[in-house]
Amino acid sequence: MTNRIGLFGFGVVGQGYYEIAKNHRPALLPETIVVQNKNKKRDHSLQFSFDPKDILDDPCDIGIELISDPAQAYDYVSSLLKSGKKVISANKKMLSAHLPALLELEKTYGGSLLYEASAAAGIPIITCLDCHFAGDDISKLQGILNGSSNYILTRLFQDDLSLQEAVKLAQENGFAEADPTLDINGSDVSSKLTILSLHAFGRYIPEGEILTIGVQHVHAADVALAKSLGLKIKLIATAQKDKEGLNLHILPTLVGDNDPLFLVENEYNAAKITSQNLGEQFFQGKGAGSLPTGASVYADLTKAEKGYGYSYDKLNGKKITTELPQAASLEVIISADSPDALHPVIGSASIHQANGRYWAISTVSTAELIKRLPAIEANKLSIVALNNTISEDNVLAQIQRQETVNIS
Amino acid sequence: MTNRIGLFGFGVVGQGYYEIAKNHRPALLPETIVVQNKNKKRDHSLQFSFDPKDILDDPCDIGIELISDPAQAYDYVSSLLKSGKKVISANKKMLSAHLPALLELEKTYGGSLLYEASAAAGIPIITCLDCHFAGDDISKLQGILNGSSNYILTRLFQDDLSLQEAVKLAQENGFAEADPTLDINGSDVSSKLTILSLHAFGRYIPEGEILTIGVQHVHAADVALAKSLGLKIKLIATAQKDKEGLNLHILPTLVGDNDPLFLVENEYNAAKITSQNLGEQFFQGKGAGSLPTGASVYADLTKAEKGYGYSYDKLNGKKITTELPQAASLEVIISADSPDALHPVIGSASIHQANGRYWAISTVSTAELIKRLPAIEANKLSIVALNNTISEDNVLAQIQRQETVNIS
CATH class of the missing domain: 3.30.360.10 (Dihydrodipicolinate Reductase; domain 2)
Structure with missing residues (x-):
């Protein structure tokens, strides 16, 4: 049984998948490759299409979406799913925004959607x-x-x-x-x-x-x-x-x-x-690279095939509902070039001067930090979580010990 | 679609899988559990069979083999495969010996065989x-x-x-x-x-x-x-x-x-x-334990279901042929209670005395070591591979430095 495969996009990931299929199982190469930019220099031995309809209106069995624009990716993927097709995507921005809708389309029209390459590239x-x-x-x-x-x-x-x-x-x-x-x-x-x-x-x-x-x-x-x-x-x-x-x-x-x-x-x-x-x-x-990410696309293809x-x-069979995260407390080291920059974030924690920077250690809530993100960004605050690796006292002692050390 | 599942064996792994299915999806519980020992104390709320035919001659869809005896396991698994059934096994000794034959049965009769739990327990x-x-x-x-x-x-x-x-x-x-x-x-x-x-x-x-x-x-x-x-x-x-x-x-x-x-x-x-x-x-x-190993069996079951x-x-579609391994060279530390025990294995390497033991560092071939296994066993030789972590010279220097250290 040979599947007809359509591929959107021929960038780093698309080329990685293409190379793996070519070397290992040419039956898994795409019949059609649709790209956007007519002027880009490309492999002359390959034929490209510039019309998405060559995949969307064609009786292909599996559609692979590996483009960068999330909005266009959503159009292609949702359109394929509405035709009950098997679809593979690596577009994390698009998936993260639209998974609830895409799962509904999958269920309604009987297609399937796989996206191993969208997170942690080569790790399954x-x-x-x-x-x-x-x-x-x-x-x-x-x-x-x-x-x-x-x-x-x-x-x-x-x-x-x-x-x-x-x-x-x-x-x-x-x-x-x-x-x-x-x-x-x-x-x-x-x-x-x-x-x-x-x-x-x-x-x-x-x-x-x-x-x-x-x-x-x-x-x-x-x-x-x-x-x-x-x-x-x-x-x-x-x-x-x-x-x-x-x-x-x-x-x-x-x-x-x-x-x-x-x-x-x-x-x-x-x-x-x-x-x-x-x-x-x-x-x-x-977690990056043409072959590792392409390998995850290729693996999805072998899964889709089966x-x-x-x-x-x-x-558990329930419909996706959107939830908000719970606030958590984090012990963090906060540092900046000036003491004033620290005040809005550190509460009552004391400020220490060392290595030409100002430091505080504080327990803050994630909700509070989200509110302060514009100030954190504006003041280039550095925030590093302690992660239970070490006690606040030991970090403080080390900061104080470093006071004489000069960081260029 | 509900599958009828038959389970052979109810030891550590079988109980682990049973617990996971019971807590998560009772549809994946076995309809029949065949055990061998009538006198063993078992959960009274469960019904057991002592006749393998209750699974082998029954129209079950998926057979799970989790017993310890490799010969009996091979009988059950090959018999199920000959009926074209989906089969799950965790019996590494049996699989290691019979995979070529079992793959032929899978191909001939159209069944399938999964065995994730047979290696590295909870790792997929x-x-x-x-x-x-x-x-x-x-x-x-x-x-x-x-x-x-x-x-x-x-x-x-x-x-x-x-x-x-x-x-x-x-x-x-x-x-x-x-x-x-x-x-x-x-x-x-x-x-x-x-x-x-x-x-x-x-x-x-x-x-x-x-x-x-x-x-x-x-x-x-x-x-x-x-x-x-x-x-x-x-x-x-x-x-x-x-x-x-x-x-x-x-x-x-x-x-x-x-x-x-x-x-x-x-x-x-x-x-x-x-x-x-x-x-x-x-x-x-x-790599061990009831739930981790049972989880791999449960995961196989969800795969078999699909x-x-x-x-x-x-x-690459080729039939399995049996091969012999290539000989490789290994740099090893060899030690024993007496210098005589070392001689058959170390070739011309020099012997050092330290910590009440005799030591040599030598490059040996795996083929040579296989030949010497009876002598290694008889003399309780300790053999540890260097694995490119450290040079022979550095190990030797450390052995010589240790000469005065007393190991109890």
Whole structure:
């Protein structure tokens, strides 16, 4: 049985999937490839179409959507699902915004939608959450979900680069976009956390409701402090269940060497899942790149071929309802260039001067931090979660010890 | 659609699966449970059958085999496959010996066979190898695949116990059988490595052909040496592809703190897979226990329900042929109570005396070690692979430094 496959988009991910299929099973190559830009230089041995109808109005069996524009991606994916087709997508922004509607279309028209490549690129995390954690009760999911940010943090720790230098290097090595904003401000991670939370907990929390602080204000002084404590800083996404609902937050976080996340470096991603049946499961793999992301698309294709669809086990057959996250308390280190910048966020905590920066350690609620995000951004506040790696007193003692150290 | 499910065996794994199905989806509970021993004390609220025909001659849709006797397990599984049924098994000894025959039955009669719980208990490693690594080229698979051995090694390193004390503790905590032989001599791992190699490389290497040295002769002096070098010893299974075929070996191995295997402790298992598309993937999870292993059976059941069968992507549609492993060279530390015991294995390497033991460092071939296994066993030789963590010279220097240290 050969399936007719239509592909939208031929960028980094599309080319990765294409190469894998070509080398391994040409029957899984697309019959039609629709691209947008007629003037882009492309492989001359391939034929491209510029008309989406060549896929949408054609009796193809499986449609693959790998374009960057979320609105257009939604048009293509929803249109294919309305024709009862099998659809594969990697568009995390689009999926995160539209999963409830897309699931309804899937149910109504009998198609199926797979999207392994939309989170943690080469790690089969969505399929594992959906299938291997069936019948399980997940209490916590924690992960490093953005390859660019992790690459940048790795450079800060290993090569003593500044953030700007590290971003430039990430771009040169193909781990960050020309406009790296969505990567370094954590927005990309919040899309993924929304998608993963639906599979892990059966709860749909729009990404805009998640406390999201990226790596954009991590300072060389933070790196020096973490190093002096034997710790690293990673951009950690957390979703944790409590009696009322889900706590969700994404922010730079201290990680100790007894945590498997400590060894996740460069463009690698990871996810740690705590559940009733399985204890702690840990997955680590490449979180960016043409082949790793293309491999997840290819794997989805082999699943679609067999008729595999997500079971959304944690929804228990119920319709998706939109929920808000619960507020959680976080112990954080906050630092800035001036003491005034700290006041709106730190409450009554005392301010310490060291390494040419002003520091406070405070317990803050995620809801409060969300309200203060404009001030945090305006004042370039650096916020790093303690993550139970170390006591407030020990951090304070180290900050005070560093007072004479000069950070360039 | 409700499937009629028949279950053989109601031990630790069977009870784990039963509990998960009962709590989550009673439709996945077995209609019939066949057990062997009429006199065993069992849950009185459940009905048991003692006649295998109650499943084998019945129009059940899915048969689950979770008994311990490999010969009987083969009878049940092959008989179910001959009726074209969907079958789930966790019997690694049986599978490792009979996979070629069982795959033929699957193909001939149109049934399907899933066995996620047979390797690394709670880690979805077989499904991931089969599906997520489709279209990929795996060059190396390395893992900690026996929960009991890893628990025992953890106790040696964390609590300074003797091997005998650690084995006793493992038994008390339910991580080792009353007869722990198959766990501590590595035999259990070799079954798993045969199964995983079929999925990872499309090659069937009978477990008896794999160099297998367990943890039975790891000595307190080895632990002291590894600790003094900042390393740990783990029982590592390795399958590595070269131009000719596969190198396979299982033996106690030094692991450094830059390797994610370093943090795998207690009954946890792990697998590290290096491939062309995905770089290095790492999986870690519980490798023993009723719920983790039962969860893999339950996950297989949800897959069987959807008609999912393994694709054996690496076989490329070819029939299984039995292969022998390629010989590989290993740098190893060999130690014993007497210098005479070392001579047959170490070639021309020099012998050093330290900590009341005799030591040599030598590069040996796996084929040579297999020949010497009876002598290794008779002389209780301890053999630990260096695994590129450290140079021979540095190990030697540390052994010589330890000469005055007294190991009780």
